[in-house]
Amino acid sequence: MSKHIAILGSTGSIGTQTLEVVESNPDLFVVDVLTANNNVDLLIAQAKKFQPDVVVIANEDKYSYLSDALKDEDIKVYAGIDAICQVVGMSSVNIVVTAMVGYSGLLPTIKAIEAKKNIALANKETLVVAGEIIQKLALENGVSIYPVDSEHSAIFQCLIGEFENPVEKIYLTASGGPFRGKDRKFLESVTSKQALKHPNWDMGAKITIDSASMMNKGFEVIEAKWLFDLKPEQIDVIVHPQSIVHSLVQFKDSSMKAQMGLPDMKLPIQFALTYPKRLETSFERFNFLDYPNLSFEPVDTHVFRNLALAYEAMNKGGNMPCIINAANEIMVEAFLRDQVGFLQMSDIIETCMQKASFIAQPVYEDYVASDAEVRELATSLL
Structure with missing residues (x-):
């Protein structure tokens, strides 16, 4: 029986490599859903190649362009985060690969778990922000979470x-x-x-x-x-x-x-999709003689300092990991735009941890509020 897959974030690094795994094993995997944030041209190319039932572009401004490009294909086209949250519950889907970047992956992952879909988790921020909620939901719904991160x-x-x-x-x-x-x-x-x-x-x-x-x-x-x-x-x-x-x-x-x-990220991706089985691959084999010293x-x-701050957030618990994640996302965007120095990122993240509202036992709505509060705070501190 083929395994039917929804790939959230199909145009990113993990998403594209997941599709390489699918392409190498066409008898084992069927792509039912592809979603992307902004990269509409690559999403169009993927949709034409893999012929999913549904594609979703999170950026609603690009819906018309996507829809026009796929009008001759037998593919349903939607836009927006609400649509992503709905399509993960499609009855045909067996496993959802959550490869969206950052906080944006949290709600779709929650909706997939509530729909009793197993998760191949590549979006670490989901557990960073709301690990307690995610684990509780997975237990209640009998859902397995298979890690995709190599570690x-x-x-x-x-x-x-x-x-x-x-x-x-x-x-x-x-x-x-x-x-x-x-x-x-x-x-x-x-x-x-x-x-x-x-x-x-x-x-x-x-x-x-x-x-x-x-x-x-x-x-x-x-x-x-x-x-x-x-x-x-x-x-x-x-x-x-x-x-x-x-x-x-x-x-x-x-x-x-x-x-x-x-x-090679394709190995942990493939194992998450095929557990408990291991598939034969043509991946390059390790040779000890090429690596005489492992240090x-x-x-x-x-x-x-970010590693120390992450440990501090974990020890503090509550919504503190959500706070550090939101501050970090703003800092990384700013650093990529040359608006903040490399070391200053840690300084501002630490300040956000000190100034943001702390909640010891948050519910989902508290995470949403914290994320919004900290993004505004971090932006003001820039």
């Missing part, structure tokens, strides 16, 4: 067959990004062009900047807390420049498991 997929793979064995600690590996080993003096003058040059991974602009600032790793720490039911002190981060060991699990008996492989280093949280 969380690695932890998940290491835990298979070990679900009854207590985890002592997990280690999320970080490449160190383009500024590994640099000091704060160097970072004072770095540009967005420099920050976008990731040494190992080909990703979208937002996540690449987050990787350079280590906020991405901070978000992964918060995401791991919810995915694997861990305490903050059970999650550690270690720099591994080669990005071969994707993460590790240490058990109560002191033994450790690591998941390894060449950097590991501590993270300098004095230089990369």
Whole structure:
């Protein structure tokens, strides 16, 4: 039986690679839904190639252009975030790949879970902002959440067959990004062009900047807390420049498991779609002789303060991770427009954490309000 897929954010890095996995396995996967935010031309090309039942463009201004381009295709065309939230509940869909960028992925993921669809989660901000709500909903609706992030997929793979064995600690590996080993003096003058040059991974602009600032790793720490039911002190981060060991699990008996492989996001995407089966692939194989030395280093949280701020937000709980996420999204947009310096991003995020309204036990509406409040606050602080 083919698995029917909805891909939210099909024109981004994860979305396009998901479609590569689908194309390589046409007997196993059928694309029912494609959505995009702004990249209407690529969405049109994808729709003509994969012939989904439905396409949705979040930017309603581009609906007419999209509709005209697909008028000769047997494809329904919609626009707006409300439409995305509705199509994830289509009866034919088996699994929803949530690859939308940032906070925008939260509500569609909630709606997909409420529709009892399994989730291939590539939008880490969903669990960062509202991890408690998401996990509660998934449990209530009998929904499985399969991680797509390479680090969380690695932890998940290491835990298979070990679900009854207590985890002592997990280690999320970080490449160190383009500024590994640099000091704060160097970072004072770095540009967005420099920050976008990731040494190992080909990703979208937002996540690449987050990787350079280590906020991405901070978000992964918060995401791991919810995915694997861990305490903050059970999650550690270690720099591994080669990005071969994707993460590790240490058990109560002191033994450790690591998941390894060449950097290729198509592997965790495919595993999330096919679990518990592994498909044969033509992916390049790892050769130990090409990597005679695998090295590991501590993270300098004095230089990369975002990781420390993320731990602080996780320990504080409540809506604090929502606050840090909203402030970070505004800062990344500003940095990409050269409106704020690389180190200033952390300063303003910390100020938002201090000034924004804290709610110890938020409900969904509180997250919406917090997100709006912090975006306005962060923008004013620019």
